[in-house]
Amino acid sequence: MAEYTRQTTLDAPSGKIADLKDIDWTFEGADTQYLTHGLHSYPARMIPQIPRTLFDYYKSKGVLSEGDTVYDPFSGSGTTAVEGRLHGLNAEANDVNPLACLLTFAKSIPLPREEVETARRELLDGLAEELREVRSAYEDGTLELDELAVRDGWFPEPQQQELWHVRRRIDGIEAEYGEGIGRLLRVSLSSIVRKVSYQRNGEYKRYRLPEEKRDEHDPNVFDLFQSELNKNVRKMRKYSARADHSLSTVVHYADSRTATSNDSAVEKDSADIVITSPPYGDHRTTVAYGQFSQDPAIVAGEYGYDEMKDVDKNGLGGPNSDLKPIADLENWSPSFGATLDALREKGGRAEDAMNFVRDYYEVMKEVAKILKPGQPAAWVVANRTMSRVNIPTHLITQELCQHLGYEHEVTLPREIPTKTLPWENAPENIEGTKGDLMANENIVVTRSPSE
Template identity: 70%
Template sequence: MAGNTRQTTLGASDGEITSLEDIDWTFEKADTSYLTHGLHSYPARMIPQIPDALLNYYKSEGIIDDGDTVYDPFSGSGTTAVEGRLHGLHAEANDINPLAVTLSKAKAEPLDVSTLQSARDDLLEHLSDSLERARENYEDGSSLTPEDLEIRDGWFPEPQLSELYTVSVEINQLETKYSEEIGRFFRIVLSAITRKVSYQRNGEYKRYRMPEEKRESHNPDVYDLFVTKLDKNIKLMREYSEQVDHSLNTTIHYADSRTATTNDDDAVEENSADIVITSPPYGDHRTTVAYGQFSQDPAIIAGGHGYDEMKSVDKTGLGGSNSELEPLEELEEWSPSFAATMDTLREKEGRSEDAMDFVRDYYEVMKEVAKILKPGQPSAWVVANRTMSRVNIPTHLITKELCEHVGFEYQHMLPREIPNKTLPWSNAPENVPGVTGDLMANENIVVMTAPDN
């Protein structure tokens, strides 16, 4: 199998493992951007070594096999889908962020590299001239305005914004000539450089602009950034495409995982997955990882999505303001750890309602996963313990207890440190300047097996 030919870090001296506890799950200094994992950044991304090790183990134990299906209810940038394909599995996933759906498909679906190279040559044959005309039009006062792109004022230099739009138009034409898959590959290249061209501060996943004095000297070369990233991504795709079975399927649903099996025209089939590997959000998008903010401008410019659509991503996430679910008081009966957390939050007059909203939505996903995963098959939930109102939220214990209430059987609690991840290490929970609280520095992998329905 292609996935087994790659060098992996399993923590056992001979490369063979007999238990998941044998693995050093921190994977410090491991390359987390190999193959198509390196096509595009994404906040709080699960490192590929985690699904790689899990899939190696469960295949070696005969619990999963070639041609089985791995499911991820929170696809993100497609880490699980890519590793599933590398291990000879079909991959299926959900995400409510359209940019995440695009990234997951582009990274997991192998392409014919000779066709990709031809498309590159076609695009670059006249791209430089097109960008030069866009710059001339801007200088003549006849360029595209930010409003035409639904981009908020003050986030991009000009004429670079017009040049980014020009690249997107050229990609549209390229997609018409070649295929949707080829167009998608070029769109994530454009998406990746969009944040570099913008005034977005490096290393931030929320929307923070660089200081005004730095904006004055910010003059990126759109053509050079695009070509450099395109050629790097083609190389990564070539290596990936050579390792995977092109006959396998990847299905990424632009749909809510809380209703995964009942989504109109885009449902996941019950009893269809042989293993689940996922990294749920640490909390509601508004106060933890703002995936929608990270994705907003790249999705609008590169993907043609609307401003309102992207603004709704964080509101639609677990615990978001757009959720239509009612509070579920029984959760405190089913999870003693959640009950103790809620008692502490109420004593402190903290954010108990926000905690309830998030865990209620999270529980709905657990119930859907129980329907999708075949009886007795494994699921791995990679979770971190955040703080709310300076109260530690034991997400690993809440996950274990609520999964057990659904009918899952507990197997392992595997701790790991987070050596490097695009996350803040502290925040200001009371919004008081200078007052901070610790956030996530470690994770736990909660391993359960599906109910025997």
């Protein structure tokens, strides 16, 4: 195996960990952007210190060994896959968001450092002048405009055409150097798309700048892209020097509710550990991953508008789910039953809660098939409110897992010092009202059914 020097920082314990409860899981002040973890932003991203500490613990206990496999049914930006590779593990993952799949591949698969640098130089060579020519042609009316799949009114011109020109250059580089290099370049372009657009700063949902401020928005596409690309190349070179190039990372652009039976099925009894951060709720009312990803994926990743518009509908509890409600869920999880009673009493969103937990339960069932018997699964969950009723997701997770035959090992609370998610929400969409803060998480650690 390629030489690997473990990260030596103060944001995670070093040496053997006696007990998971001895860890301060907040990791306040920790660097969460080291190596390829910092290639691209993503909403509600699980910090890498969580899987890193869990891997260290289970390797020290002899539960995991070099060459084992970690599975993540909600891959997101690939945090688990990256840390798995850094700990000598193969990785497999699912996600219904194509941008998440692109990020996971790009961040977790190391690349030949010399080729990365050569491709970077070739891409930037002459690009500034070409973008000036695009702008000049646009201003004098001679530019043949590309019809993009992004919605009208979300990008300034000629920057929209400049982004498209960069994309075409990346297509050519990818044809020459291969898909791995191409992914790194596309991620670099993707990460500036929202900055170039009229997207309001600090929002993960799609909110535009007020019209009166759009005339002042004149971003320099080349400067933004060059800065992001240079940063990402540096991060990838460092990651590639430390990660084992012989390991495997497989990412399925597929639904984890049917992970073992869809067209790109995950094999049963194939994973030695699961570490995942499920969505906090349906995408429509909590973290809108599809809205965040829409324009970056269309511009940089060659995905269509309709495909990206469906991401949030395809998420847990989304309208595209064809699963039927399971009445027994509220019996299998007393905490969920009490939650539904409270929602019904208030005339709240009991049906939405049922749809989400029903879908979540299906993932738990699939994970039980994928995990080898008796192996650990860590579910990083946050509680939220619906119709001003607190949803105890950690208890629901524990109880439903136990119903499926999982053994509950421990629940580890953690504060969230910084995270891109809705700290406050108004579930009833009543102007001026706010819900509870979503400022803490729980890591529910279970063991898969023994049979």
